Amino acid sequence: MPKLSRRHPAAIALLLLLGLLVTGTAYSAVAPKDAQASVAASDSVEQGKKLFTANCANCHGTNGLGIEGAGPSLAGVGAASVDFQMGTGRMPMAAPDVQAPGNIRVKFSDEEIADVGAYVATLGAGPAVPPQEYTDGSKGDPGKGGEIFRVNCAMCHSSAGVGGALTRGKDAPPVIGVSGKHIYEAMVTGPQSMPVFNETNLDPQDKRDVIAYIEAMEDAGSPGGNPLGGYGPVPEGLFVWTIGLGLLVTAAVWLGQKSA
Numbered sequence: 001m002p003k004l005s006r007r008h009p010a011a012i013a014l015l016l017l018l019g020l021l022v023t024g025t026a027y028s029a030v031a032p033k034d035a036q037a038s039v040a041a042s043d044s045v046e047q048g049k050k051l052f053t054a055n056c057a058n059c060h061g062t063n064g065l066g067i068e069g070a071g072p073s074l075a076g077v078g079a080a081s082v083d084f085q086m087g088t089g090r091m092p093m094a095a096p097d098v099q100a101p102g103n104i105r106v107k108f109s110d111e112e113i114a115d116v117g118a119y120v121a122t123l124g125a126g127p128a129v130p131p132q133e134y135t136d137g138s139k140g141d142p143g144k145g146g147e148i149f150r151v152n153c154a155m156c157h158s159s160a161g162v163g164g165a166l167t168r169g170k171d172a173p174p175v176i177g178v179s180g181k182h183i184y185e186a187m188v189t190g191p192q193s194m195p196v197f198n199e200t201n202l203d204p205q206d207k208r209d210v211i212a213y214i215e216a217m218e219d220a221g222s223p224g225g226n227p228l229g230g231y232g233p234v235p236e237g238l239f240v241w242t243i244g245l246g247l248l249v250t251a252a253v254w255l256g257q258k259s260a
Helices: 011-055 078-087 110-121 142-152 180-189 204-220 233-259
Strands: none
Touching: 011 110, 078 110, 078 180, 142 204, 180 204
16 A cells, blocks of 8 residues: 655645735735825825816815805715816806806816816715716617607707707707717716706616717708708798798789889
């Protein structure tokens, strides 16, 4: 019968030392990266605080908690709200008004906006800037998005997405020509008079479908000719009455003078 070899008494200690060596090597490779990421995030927040103090504190307060009659508190609005408001040129406003006008020249770079967003995010938990996978309309379903848009959005932004008037001097801006990221951010933050569509109302896929529908409308253009603002039958009827009937009256007068 063959004699079984006995395990050397130092084998267990050797295995423990080898395990500690592997663990320590792995930690030393990973830990510096985490530290660098933390430093980078801290630098972004610090830079964002400086930009906020110089450009936003007059209305929102030095601590971001708002000033009565000037600007609301930003605690809990999240980085997504900052990216939307500053990325579309709505903020900073020249002066307090009933509504921040859109389509104004953006005053800050993407990096500066991200820094301010990082600082505002420290004031309270709020929506983050959405990942690109949910803002790419090419991955959405425009048919389903159209159904969602007509039920939830068309009453303010019109079925053609060109916007419309609201009460007390406010208006719903056009959504045609707006980037998918800013459309998504508007849905999760509810800027100005717009309601918030959180994941309980519309999940990320639903929001991507809405973006797909808006982009499909933009690509389709106006196959029927000049849309006359896209406001429906009222401007079209006005055009017929003022221009169409005017041409008919002019033609009738001209024919009457020729036959005289």
